[in-house]
Every structure is written in structure tokens, then in C-alpha cells.
Amino acid sequence: MTTPNPTGCVHCGIERRIHGRQYTKAAGWHSWQQPTQQQIKDRMRARRDERTRP
Template sequence: MKVPNPMGCRQCGIDHRVHAIQAGSGGTHTWEQPTEQQIKERMQTRRTEKTR
């Protein structure tokens, strides 16, 4: 499982700079900043994945 970038979209985790390309021009949402809780959880998960 690929852990999203901590600053990836709140809804899908895709990085802001490539969100329009990967989510598609007819995507169901626009990029939204993740919550502080999401950022924290993503960072912790990435750290855990590196130690495995």
C-alpha cells in the first residue's frame, strides 16, 4: 500500500502539483488541503512503513 504524501489532497491523497492530471480533468473534486490530523497520521504511517 502506498501511503499518501502528508500534504496530498484531503480526499484522495494525490499531490497538489499533479492532482489535476491524475484525478482527471473531469474529476469528482478539486484538491483540498489535508487536515492537521491527516497530515500527522500520514507522517506516522510513512515512518512506520520505512522501519519494516
């Protein structure tokens, strides 16, 4: 599975410019919402780990 972009929606990880209205079981129908600073940091680390994994 690919880690969402660090600035993707807090609920689903989809980028703001293509988000529109999305549905997830946890959040229901929602518009893009900014991720928390911790979420951004965790996503950045996860993406780096994916790139460096053999």
C-alpha cells in the same frame, strides 16, 4: 500499499501539483483540497512506520 504524501489531497492523497480534477466514490469529482492537520500527522506516522518495518 503506499501511504499518501502527508500534504496530498484530503480525499485521494494526490499531490497538488499533479492533482487536476480527480474522481473518488466518496468525494466524486473534486479539485485538490488541503488535508487536515490530523491527516498530515497520521500520514507522516504511517510513512515512518513503513520505513522502519523489517
